[in-house]
Amino acid sequence: AQSVTQLDSHVSVSEGTPVLLRCNYSSSYSPSLFWYVQHPNKGLQLLLKYTSAATLVKGINGFEAEFKKSETSFHLTKPSAHMSDAAEYFCVVRLMDSSYKLIFGSGTRLLVRP
Amino acid sequence: NAGVMQNPRHLVRRRGQEARLRCSPMKGHSHVYWYRQLPEEGLKFMVYLQKENIIDESGMPKERFSAEFPKEGPSILRIQQVVRGDSAAYFCASSPEVSSYEQYFGPGTRLTVT
Numbered sequence: 001a002q003s004v005t006q007l008d009s010h011v012s013v014s015e016g017t018p019v020l021l022r023c024n025y026s027s028s029y030s031p032s033l034f035w036y037v038q039h040p041n042k043g044l045q046l047l048l049k050y051t052s053a054a055t056l057v058k059g060i061n062g063f064e065a066e067f068k069k070s071e072t073s074f075h076l077t078k079p080s081a082h083m084s085d086a087a088e089y090f091c092v093v094r095l096m097d098s099s100y101k102l103i104f105g106s107g108t109r110l111l112v113r114p
Numbered sequence: 115n116a117g118v119m120q121n122p123r124h125l126v127r128r129r130g131q132e133a134r135l136r137c138s139p140m141k142g143h144s145h146v147y148w149y150r151q152l153p154e155e156g157l158k159f160m161v162y163l164q165k166e167n168i169i170d171e172s173g174m175p176k177e178r179f180s181a182e183f184p185k186e187g188p189s190i191l192r193i194q195q196v197v198r199g200d201s202a203a204y205f206c207a208s209s210p211e212v213s214s215y216e217q218y219f220g221p222g223t224r225l226t227v228t
Contacts, residue, residue, distance in 0.1 A: 043205065104156035107155070
């Protein structure tokens with residue numbers, strides 16, 4: 001079965017410092033992985049996706065993620081946090097069955113201190 | 115190109131009433147997914163529909179919940195005889211084809227049952 005585990009429910013950083021949001025996946029074959037961001041009372045926005053091309057994936061707003069098969073990880077990073085990055089972040093795997101539905105992690109709430 | 119549209123954005127129902135949530139996919143998209151987000155949790159898959167067909171409803175509660183995507187008009191998620199536990203945010207996503215790597219999310223409908 002495919003699943004994702006987000007290792008931290010909350011992450012707090014100071015503005016201008018690096019961001020690391022951790023995600024591990026479980027899959028019996030090469031997965032399609034995504035990071036989505038959800039600002040308070042808003043919908044979901046796709047940050048980036050991994051679809052078996054380059055292992056280092058660049059997304060919007062300066063975020064990137066690296067797919068590491070040996071570690072079954074897909075951690076999200078950003079060199080310098082901005083106040084506007086405060087939000088909920090979801091690591092997501094896409095099922096490779098006939099529906100291709102998305103399986104969401106439990107989410108990591110990112111707090112950015114001034 | 116307008117994004118995925120959902121209405122209403124907020125819906126308040128008393129216990130025992132019916133809730134009808136509507137989703138208009140992006141133009142040219144014929145695949146619709148419904149997800150539910152309970153408070154402080156990630157999104158959970160409910161149902162996947164194509165025009166006039168339910169393809170995968172493995173995430174739908176067995177009773178009171180139904181979904182449709184008619185040939186004309188929006189997709190409808192219907193909840194009969196709502197209970198407090200149905201209070202959640204319901205998100206719709208659409209994609210142009212089932213194997214598309216991206217699902218585009220609407221802003222969600224926040225259902226409150228009093």
